[in-house]
Amino acid sequence: MIAESKIYFKYLRMHLLSGMEYKGWWLMLIQVLIVVVSDPIATVLLFTRFGNIGEWSVAHIILVYSLAVASFGLAESFCRGFDYFPWHLLRSGDFDRLLLRPRSLFVQVAASRFHLHRLVRPITGICAAGWALSELGVQLTPGKIGILFMALAGGCIMYCGVFVLTSGLAFFTIKGLDWIYLLTNASYQVTRCPEPYMPRVLKNVFSFMLPMLFISFYPAATVCGWDYPAWLGYLSLPAGAAFLGLSLLVWRIGVRHYKSTGS
Amino acid sequence: MDFKNTCRASLSLFRIRMAEGLQYRVSAISGTVVGVFWALLECVLFTVFYTYSEHGSWNNNGMSLPQTISYVWIAQGLFVLQTMSIDGEIMGKINNGDVGIELCRPMNLYTHWFVKSSAGKLGTSWIRSVATVLVGLLMPAAYALGAPASFAGLLCFLLSVIMAFVLCSSFAMLVTTVRLNVTWGDGPSHMLLLLSGILSGTYLPLRLWPDFMQTFLYLQPFGGFADIPAQLYIGSMPPSAALPAIGLQCIWSTLFIAAGRLIMNRKLKNIIVQGG
Amino acid sequence: MQIKLREIKKSFKVYKRPEGKWGLLKGAFMRNVTEVEALGGIGFDIAEGELVGYIGPNGAGKSTSVKVMSGILTPDSGECTILGKIPWKNRVEHVSKIGVVFGQRSQLWWDVPVADSFDVLKDIYAIPPGDYKIRLAELTATLGVEALLRIPVRQLSLGQRMRCELVAALLHRPKILFLDEPTIGLDAVSKLALRNFLKEENRKQGVTMLLTTHDMDDIEALCERVMVIGHGKLLYDGKLAGLQEKYAPEVVMKVNTDAMIAAMYNDLALT
Numbered sequence: 001m002i003a004e005s006k007i008y009f010k011y012l013r014m015h016l017l018s019g020m021e022y023k024g025w026w027l028m029l030i031q032v033l034i035v036v037v038s039d040p041i042a043t044v045l046l047f048t049r050f051g052n053i054g055e056w057s058v059a060h061i062i063l064v065y066s067l068a069v070a071s072f073g074l075a076e077s078f079c080r081g082f083d084y085f086p087w088h089l090l091r092s093g094d095f096d097r098l099l100l101r102p103r104s105l106f107v108q109v110a111a112s113r114f115h116l117h118r119l120v121r122p123i124t125g126i127c128a129a130g131w132a133l134s135e136l137g138v139q140l141t142p143g144k145i146g147i148l149f150m151a152l153a154g155g156c157i158m159y160c161g162v163f164v165l166t167s168g169l170a171f172f173t174i175k176g177l178d179w180i181y182l183l184t185n186a187s188y189q190v191t192r193c194p195e196p197y198m199p200r201v202l203k204n205v206f207s208f209m210l211p212m213l214f215i216s217f218y219p220a221a222t223v224c225g226w227d228y229p230a231w232l233g234y235l236s237l238p239a240g241a242a243f244l245g246l247s248l249l250v251w252r253i254g255v256r257h258y259k260s261t262g263s
Numbered sequence: 264m265d266f267k268n269t270c271r272a273s274l275s276l277f278r279i280r281m282a283e284g285l286q287y288r289v290s291a292i293s294g295t296v297v298g299v300f301w302a303l304l305e306c307v308l309f310t311v312f313y314t315y316s317e318h319g320s321w322n323n324n325g326m327s328l329p330q331t332i333s334y335v336w337i338a339q340g341l342f343v344l345q346t347m348s349i350d351g352e353i354m355g356k357i358n359n360g361d362v363g364i365e366l367c368r369p370m371n372l373y374t375h376w377f378v379k380s381s382a383g384k385l386g387t388s389w390i391r392s393v394a395t396v397l398v399g400l401l402m403p404a405a406y407a408l409g410a411p412a413s414f415a416g417l418l419c420f421l422l423s424v425i426m427a428f429v430l431c432s433s434f435a436m437l438v439t440t441v442r443l444n445v446t447w448g449d450g451p452s453h454m455l456l457l458l459s460g461i462l463s464g465t466y467l468p469l470r471l472w473p474d475f476m477q478t479f480l481y482l483q484p485f486g487g488f489a490d491i492p493a494q495l496y497i498g499s500m501p502p503s504a505a506l507p508a509i510g511l512q513c514i515w516s517t518l519f520i521a522a523g524r525l526i527m528n529r530k531l532k533n534i535i536v537q538g539g
Numbered sequence: 540m541q542i543k544l545r546e547i548k549k550s551f552k553v554y555k556r557p558e559g560k561w562g563l564l565k566g567a568f569m570r571n572v573t574e575v576e577a578l579g580g581i582g583f584d585i586a587e588g589e590l591v592g593y594i595g596p597n598g599a600g601k602s603t604s605v606k607v608m609s610g611i612l613t614p615d616s617g618e619c620t621i622l623g624k625i626p627w628k629n630r631v632e633h634v635s636k637i638g639v640v641f642g643q644r645s646q647l648w649w650d651v652p653v654a655d656s657f658d659v660l661k662d663i664y665a666i667p668p669g670d671y672k673i674r675l676a677e678l679t680a681t682l683g684v685e686a687l688l689r690i691p692v693r694q695l696s697l698g699q700r701m702r703c704e705l706v707a708a709l710l711h712r713p714k715i716l717f718l719d720e721p722t723i724g725l726d727a728v729s730k731l732a733l734r735n736f737l738k739e740e741n742r743k744q745g746v747t748m749l750l751t752t753h754d755m756d757d758i759e760a761l762c763e764r765v766m767v768i769g770h771g772k773l774l775y776d777g778k779l780a781g782l783q784e785k786y787a788p789e790v791v792m793k794v795n796t797d798a799m800i801a802a803m804y805n806d807l808a809l810t
Contacts (some may be wrong), residue, residue, distance in 0.1 A: 027450030028449070028450055030450070030454075031449075031450050031453050031454055031457070032452060034458075035457060035458055038461050038466075040456065041461065041466065041467075042466045042467040045471065045472055045473070046308075046312055046471065048473065049318070049322055049323075049324075049473070050312045050313075050316035050317065050319045050323075051310060051316050051317030051318045051319075051322075051493045052317055053312065053315045053316045053317075054315060082447055127433065132522060134284060160298065170408055173289070175287060175290050176290045176292060176293040177288075177293070178290060178293040178294050179297055180294050181297045182296070182297055182300055186297065186300060186301055186304070188302075189304055190304065192308060193304075193307055193311060195317060196309065197311045198307070202304075202307065219340050225414040239340055240391030244428070246418060
C-alpha cells in the first residue's frame with residue numbers, strides 16, 4: 001500500500017515535470033477559471049431575477065452546489081487517468097503496457113494523467129462553500145468542519161467511482177458512452193434545485209443510484225442545522241465508498257473480459 | 264465550372280457524413296438521453312422558480328412558464344449544432360503540420376474545411392437534434408414542448424434554424440483559424456467556444472438575464488445560435504421582429520466568414536514563407 | 540524447461556456488417572459474428588538461456604502468443620507454464636520476472652528526461668537502490684547511452700530511443716525477454732549495435748529471449764533456433780540452416796547488406 005502510493009506520487013511528479021515543458025499552461029488556468037465561474041452563472045442570474053424560493057436563498061444553493069462541484073473537481077484532479085482511460089489508454093493499446101508492470105492497475109490508470117490546472121475547480125468550490133457558510137451565518141466548529149471534510153472525501157470517492165465505472169464499461173463498448181455524462185458534469189446540476197422541491201424520482205435516483213444528495217445536501221443540512229435528521233450528514237463516506245465498491249466490481253469484470261478478448 | 268465541382272464535392276461530403284451519423288446510432292441514442300435529461304432538469308428548475316419564488320409570477324420579462332419550457336427543448340435541440348471542439352480531423356492536421364499538404368488540393372482551403380466541418384457536425388447531430396425535439400413533444404403536458412406560437416412564427420423559426428446552422432458553422436471556422444496559431448495552444452479557441460456557449464441562451468434564456476444587458480444580448484452574435492430561433496418559435500419574438508433578427512444572423516455569419524478567411528489567408532502566407 | 544506451451548488455443552469474435560446497398564441500415568439491427576482462430580493448438584518448449592527467433596506472416600498469431608506468454612491474454616484452452624507458473628494466474632508476480640520490448644511502442648515518458656523514466660521504473664519494479672545503480676551503469680555503458688540520460692525522450696532519434704527502451708526493459712533483471720520487432724525502422728548501424736548487445740546480454744546474463752521480427756538478418760545474426768508460425772500453428776521448429784535446406788537449397792550465398800551499409804556509414808563518419 002505504501003509502495004503503491006509512492007508510485008502514485010512519483011507518477012504525479014512526472015506529469016508535473018512534463019507539464020512544465022510546455023509553455024502556455026497558465027492560459028489553461030485562466031480557461032478553467034472561466035469554466036468554473038460561468039458554471040453557476042445561470043443559478044445566480046435566476047435568483048437575481050426571481051428572488052428567493054421560500055427560505056431558499058442563493059447562498060443555500062451555492063453551498064450545496066459548491067460541495068458537489070468541489071468533490072467532482074477533486075476526483076477529476078486525482079483520478080484524471082480514469083477520465084481519459086476509454087479514449088486514450090484503451091484505444092491506443094497502451095493498456096497492455098500497464099498490464100506488463102507489476103503494480104496495481106488502479107494506481108497506474110489513476111495516475112496516468114494529471115493536470116495541475118484541474119485543481120482550480122475544487123479550490124474555487126471550497127472557497128464558494130466558505131463564502132456561502134459565512135453568508136448563512138454558520139459558526140464553524142471542529143465537528144462541522146469534520147462533516148464538511150467527510151462530505152468532500154466521500155464525494156471525491158463517489159466521483160472516482162463514476163470514472164472507474166466508465167472505464168470498466170469501456171472494456172465492453174466504447175461507442176455510446178456519452179450517457180456517462182449524466183453521472184459526471186450533468187449530475188451536480190441536480191443540486192441547483194432545492195431538495196424539498198425536487199421531484200421524488202429525481203430525489204431517489206440521486207440518493208440511491210448515485211448518492212449525490214448524501215455527499216452534498218445532507219452534510220450541508222447537518223452543518224447549517226436545517227430541518228433534517230442530523231445523522232444523514234454523516235453518511236457521505238459510506239455512501240461514496242459503496243458506490244466506488246460497486247464500480248470496482250465492474251472494473252474487475254472489465255479487466256477480466258479484456259484479458260480474455262484482448263481488445 | 265469550379266463552383267459546380269465544389270458543390271458536387273460538398274454534396275458527397277455531406278452524404279458520407281450523414282451515413283456515418285446513421286452508423287453511430289448508439290452514440291446518437293446516448294447523446295439524446297443526455298440532452299433529454301438536461302432539458303428535464305431545466306424544466307424542473309424553471310417550474311420551481313416560476314411557481315414558488317418571490318417574483319416568479321411577474322418578473323419574467325414576458326416569458327411564461329410554458330413558453331420557457333418550450334424554449335428549453337428547442338435550445339437543447341439546437342445545442343448539438345454548436346461546436347464544442349474543433350473538428351477532429353482538421354485538428355489532427357493542424358497539430359502534425361499536414362496543413363501544407365491540404366494546400367495542394369484543387370479546392371479553396373477555407374471552403375473545403377467549412378464544408379467538411381459543417382457536414383461533420385450536421386451528419387452526426389441531426390438525429391440527436393430531431394430525437395430530442397420529438398421526445399420533448401411527447402412529454403407529459405407540464406414539461407412538454409408546446410406548439411409554435413403561430414404558423415408565421417413556425418416559418419420564421421425554420422428559416423432562422425437554417426441561418427443558425429450557417430452561423431454556427433462560420434463561427435466554428437473562425438475558431439479553427441484562430442487555432443491555426445499553434446503556438447497559442449488550445450486556450451484562446453476554447454475560451455471563444457465557452458463564451459459563445461454561455462451567450463447562446465442554452466445556459467439560461469437570454470430574456471431572463473438582467474434587464475440592463477438586454478440590448479447587448481440582442482445584438483451580440485451568439486444569440487443567433489439558439490436564442491433567436493427559440494424565441495421565434497415560442498412567440499416571445501413576434502414574426503414581425505423576425506426580419507431584423509434573421510438579418511442579424513446573416514450579418515454576423517458574413518462577418519465571421521470574412522474574418523475567418525482573412526486570418527486563414529494571413530496564416531497560410533506565413534506557412535508558405537516559412538516553407539513548412 | 541523455462542517456457543512450456545501445450546495445445547494453446549485462442550479464437551476471437553469478429554463482427555461484420557452485412558454487405559449490399561442496405562448493409563448500413565441492416566447493420567443497425569443485426570450483426571454477423573464470425574469466430575476467427577488466432578491460435579490453433581500451438582505448443583513448444585524453450586530452455587533457459589535460449590535465443591529463439593519467432594517468425595511468420597502478419598496475422599499468423601505471433602503477437603497473440605506473445606500476449607499469452609506475457610500473461611495479458613487468457614487463452615481458451617491449453618497449458619502454459621513459464622518459470623514453473625501459469626502466467627495469467629498471478630499477473631503481478633509474473634510480469635516482474637519478464638521484460639517486453641515493443642519496437643513500435645514506447646514505455647518511456649515522452650516529455651521528461653530518460654533518467655526520470657528509469658527512476659520511476661526503479662520504483663515500479665521495486666529494485667533495491669544499490670542494485671539499480673550497478674545495473675544502470677552497466678547497461679548504459681554497454682549500450683552507450685550515458686550521454687542521453689538528461690535529454691527528454693521526444694528529442695531522441697529512433698535508434699537512441701530504442702537503446703533506452705532496452706535499458707528500461709532490462710533494469711529489473713528479467714529472466715525472460717520478449718522482443719517484438721525491436722529493429723523496425725532502425726538504420727544499419729543501430730541495428731548492428733542492438734544485435735550485438737542482445738547477443739552479449741544473452742551470453743553473459745543468460746536471459747532467455749524470444750525475438751519476433753520480419754527482418755531475417757536479425758534472425759540470422761542472433762538465433763540458433765527459429766520457430767515459424769502460420770494460421771495459429773507451429774509450422775517449423777529448428778535450426779535456420781534446416782529451413783534453408785528445406786525451402787531454398789539453391790540459394791548459396793547472401794551478401795550481408797546491413798554490415799555493408801554500416802561499414803559505409805562508419806567510413807563516411809555519418810554516425
